Amino acid sequence: MSGAAWFQFAALIAALLATAPFLGRYMAKVYGDGEKAPGDRFFLPVERAVYRLCRVDPDSEQRWTSYALSLLAFSAVSFLAVYGLQRLQPFLPLNPVDLPAVEPRVAFNVAVSFATNTNWQAYGGESTMSHLTQMLGLTVQNFVSAAAGMAVMAAFLRGLARRRAATLGNFWVDLTRGTLRILLPLSTLVALVLAGCGVIQNLNGHTVVTTLEGAAQTIPGGPAASQVAIKQLGTNGGGFFDMNSAHPFENATALSNFVENWAILVIPLALAFTFGAMVRDRRQGRAVFGIMLAVWAVMSIGTMALEAGGSPRLEALGVDQSAAADQSGGYLEGKEVRFGPAASGLWAASTTGTSNGSVNAMHDSFTPAGGGLAMVHMMFGEVSPGGVGVGLNGLLVMAVLAVFIAGLMVGRTPEYLGKKIRAAEMKLVVLYVLAMPTVLLGFAAASVLLPTALASLNNTGPHGLSEILYGYASTANNNGSAFAGLDSSTTWYTTTMGLAMLVGRFFLIIPVLAIAGSMAAKRPAPATAGTLPTHTPLFAGMVVGVMVIVAGLTFLPALALGPIVEQLSL
Template sequence: MSGQAWLQLLALVAAVAVGTRLLGPYLAAVFGDEEQAPGDRFFGPMERFVYRLCGIDPDQEQRWTGYAGSLLAFSMLSVLGLYALLRLQHVLPFNPTSAPSMPSPLAFNTAVSFVTNTNWQNYGGELAMSHLTQMIGLAVQNFLSPMVGLCVAMVLVRSLARRRIALVGNFWVDLVRGTVRIFLPLALLVAMVLVSQGVIQNLHGFHQVATVSGGTQSIPGGPVASQEAIKELGQNGGGFFNANSMHPFENPNGFTDFLQIFTILLIPFALTYAYGRMVRDQKQGWVVFGAMFLLWAASVALITGMEVNGSPQLTARGADQVSSSVQSGGNLEGKETRFGAAGCGLYAATTTGTSTGAVNCAHDSLTPMGGGGALINMMLGEVSPGGSGSGLYGMLIFALLSVFIAGLMVGRTPEYLGKKIQAAEMKLVVIYIVVVPLAVLGFAAVSVLMATSKASILNAGPHGLTEVTYAFTSAANNNGSAFAGLTGNTDWYNSTLGLAMLVGRFFLMIPVLAIAGSLVRKQRVPATSGTFPTGTGLFAVLLTGVVVIVVGLTYFPLLSLGPIVEHLGL
């Protein structure tokens, strides 16, 4: 890596550390049990207006079952509303590009995708979407879908902090408070910065301009900066343009690229500090932070290292991949020269580790192990550091599994933050861990056997298997990035990928809420000499190891037949 790339990485780590320390206490105050929260004088009237408008009693908390019911009802209504908007956009206003009605299978896939925080795109945004759909459909879900994940995480954290009570919070209050006090102010600030750097923000359609060669070119317009800001802050990834963050209207320069990476990482890492503050044991938060950071750093090292070193096949054909004063070096196939191989590796590691489908390079053009690193990142369950809320509750599920394993080793009932982890919780943990691999492996297996689905695979052999595996891993883990070699806009893939998204979102959230409902009723037991300490570096290493081992045991055969054998074939 060049000195500039190292400087960018170090600056990013410093910015994330500072952002975690500054934003973490604020997040804890917003979702904590204290009556007063920062900004009550400014945000309070807005929240009370929404409560009155929607008939919400902010003082009425729910059991986990009621919370889950509200969450599912809200999400299903969101899917139906967005589906209807996509089907009817051709007759609605603010459609300067004359976007047609979206076909039913694609509309289903897209609606599910944005409501589940996946943001998978089997379409070209600037051609397939009206401005109205982009603004009140996709951008609105970019605010709400990460908030749903954040709500679930806060329920699990409250269950660990509270004792002997059946109530876990109010879904509608959590949804409103998080949107009004966290995402809206941050998105407004980031959008203004993006506009200042050249990200477009208007209601124009296509402008036809003359080129220097005498031809014509269509220049797109649209409300891009407002969607781009929340696309990154909420770990969404659905780009306004088909090229996503490779497009200069979405990502004009190195500063905006750095800002996007930072905003993607900001909330997931800051939530670890908020977690420590809410359970009144800051060491617990730093342990989770440390495990997430180790996994993220490892993925950055793997993907960036592979891309910077380049492809031996390109070298054998005479391509110069050496870094010099006139070129960034490395594997530049599918890369933006503005960001280079190192910038692509850092961005890809960040987005695939945070359930963010954004890309600033073509993932299908990554080296076999570079693409494999992105694939492994998603297979980890989006915990490195994961999405808004989903990363935290995913890592806490692995923490429960880790203390269970530690309890087996010392021969006593495992405890986490003084709460005994018993059979009921472990059954739900197992469900959480096996559901997504079943969806990924099941759908991928069928897709490489059926003739109709095999026709969508561009590349034969190991890379084709990786393309299919990547698609279902991305969908089931609610990431949204893709290998472009797979033609996903077919009835089969639109339907099965949509189902994988639903499974990966709600079949995980319900067990998490059930675990929270069980833990919140338990009394804390005092620590003894036999209690395994969970606020230490040793537990951070154990937690990281458990994540890696579980993923390795689950997916290693598939990885061996895909990116590993392709890499060995170079």
């Protein structure tokens, strides 16, 4: 890795350290119990108008069950709206290049994908979706599916913080406040910065120009910057264009790349501080932040170094992959010159550690070990730092699991934040931990056996298995990035990946809400000399250990047959 790569990495960490704590404490006020929040004078009247329009009583608190029902109702309505928009787009306005209706199976997959905050794309944006579908369907879901994930987290944190309480807050209030006070202002800011860098923002159709050599070239148009900003901030990741943030019109310069990479990470990391503030113990928040940042940093350095290292097969052909003053070097297949291996590797770790899934380089073309690291980062369950809201939830579930294992080792009843963890909670934790690997490995195994599924592969041998594994790792974790060679628009993949996304969203969110409901009802026990402190580096190390052991036991055999064997045979 070159010196500039290290500086770039350090600059991103510095930007995150400078912003995440403030944003986190601000979000704690947005979701906090009855506190005043900055901007109340402007936002409160708007929020009251929204509640009146939707006939929602903002003061009525919900138990975990009705909180979950509200979330499910909202997701169902969202699914129908996105599906309908895609099917009806030829009859609706803002379709300047007359795109036809999206095929039913793809429309199903896309509707699930955007309503679950996955943004897996079984289609090419510029050749499939009208401007209206992009704006009213996809951009809207980018906001509200992210806000819904953050709402669940707010409910979970209230469950941990409240004592002997029956309720967790109100879903509609959390949804509204998260969208209006966090996502909309940040997105507007980021979108304008991106437009200043060259990310397009217009309502034009295609412009056809004549190139210097006399050929016709199509220059696409569209409102990209506004969608790109929220796709990063809301850890959505669905691109305006097929090639996502590798497309120069979505990610024009090294500066826009830096801003987008920051935007991917900032909310998930800031939520660690929100956690600390909401449970009134900042040390807990800092410990969680430390875990998230450390795992992400290790994965980032690994991926950057592997991609900068190049491929021995190219070296044998007389291709110069060395870093020098006049070239970045590294394995540039599927990468852009303006980003090079360092910014591409850094992005890959960021997008897979969150549930973002946007890409600025083609992961399918990464070195086997580099692509394997991206896969592993998702297989950790996306907790480093994870998707907005759901990532923090996942990490706290891992913390509960770590507390439980530690409790077994010393023979004490485990407790977290003063609340005793009992069988009821542990069953839900196990359900949470098993849901994602079950669909990932189950569907991947079925795909390997089905000739129709294998016909979708772009690569053979171990790399073909990697394409399948990556696809289900991505959908089951609501990530959305892809080994894009896999043709996922077939009936088999649109259906099974749609199901994987549904399980990856709701089989995680509902157990989390149930845990929150049961934790809220408990009375905290005072800490004693025998209590395991959960803010120490020792405990942080245990949580990481649990993550690595769980993912390793589950996925190592499959990884051995995919990326590991491919790397060894290069």
